[in-house]
Amino acid sequence: MEEIALHILDIVQNSIYANATFIKVVIIEQPVQNIFSFSVWDNGKGMTKDFVEQVKNPFHTTRTTRKVGLGIPLLDLTCQQCNGKLKIKSQVGKGTMLKAKMDYDHIDRPPLGDMPSTIVSILLSLKNQHFYYEHQYMDQKFKLDTQELQEILGEIFLQEPTVLQWIHKYVEEGLIEIKQRIFK
Numbered sequence: 435m436e437e438i439a440l441h442i443l444d445i446v447q448n449s450i451y452a453n454a455t456f457i458k459v460v461i462i463e464q465p466v467q468n469i470f471s472f473s474v475w476d477n478g479k480g481m482t483k484d485f486v487e488q489v490k491n492p493f494h495t496t497r498t499t500r501k502v503g504l505g506i507p508l509l510d511l512t513c514q515q516c517n518g519k520l521k522i523k524s525q526v527g528k529g530t531m532l533k534a535k536m537d538y539d540h541i542d543r544p545p546l547g548d549m550p551s552t553i554v555s556i557l558l559s560l561k562n563q564h565f566y567y568e569h570q571y572m573d574q575k576f577k578l579d580t581q582e583l584q585e586i587l588g589e590i591f592l593q594e595p596t597v598l599q600w601i602h603k604y605v606e607e608g609l610i611e612i613k614q615r616i617f618k
């Protein structure tokens with residue numbers, strides 16, 4: 435995949451399909467330690483141990499519209515190409531955790547990509563799930579929590595175009611800020 439953000443979107447879609455009510459995405463950028471990682475947690479239906487062992491294989495899917503599922507195998511490939519690893523932990527009825535780790539400076543590591551638009555796409559595909567996003571850059575952190583936002587918004591719908599426009603800008607500026615603060 436050309437951008438990490440697209441992998442994240444894909445993995446979050448899996449959590450939505452798994453009927454999660456809470457989804458958490460944490461991105462960690464540690465250029466000095468040469469680590470790039472992201473994790474996705476959910477409280478969805480989970481997978482059995484046997485299923486998890488097979489899920490990196492593209493022919494392992496519960497999709498009915500086609501015979502291959504590519505989200506996890508492609509991410510696994512990207513991690514391996516970047517001297518990293520994809521770790522999956524899951525428990526039936528409890529939820530799933532995926533952690534993708536790569537060398538920050540690996541020549542094959544895809545760029546992060548457009549996180550503000552990805553967050554907006556995720557928010558648009560939510561149906562009342564609680565979504566939490568945290569982005570760490572060195573010792574700086576940016577956070578977005580749909581439950582907190584919804585409290586501020588009151589009756590206003592999170593998926594209203596003007597709200598999403600504001601969120602896009604908020605994420606964009608937030609990510610610029612955590613990366614610039616370091617050098618001040």
Ligand SMILES: Nc1ncnc2c1ncn2[C@@H]1O[C@H](COP(=O)(O)OP(=O)(O)OP(=O)(O)O)[C@@H](O)[C@H]1O
Pocket residue numbers: 444448449452476478479480481489494495496497502503504505506507529530
């Ligand atoms: N968070 C999750 N919770 C429960 N099951 C999951 C989760 N993520 C993946 N799975 C299971 O693993 C299978 C493979 O996932 P993968 O993303 O690789 O392919 P897919 O979602 O089936 O198809 P695609 O991603 O290409 O649309 C899914 O069909 C689903 O059964």
Ligand SMILES: [Mg+2]
Pocket residue numbers: 444445447448503504505506
């Ligand atoms: Mg998928």
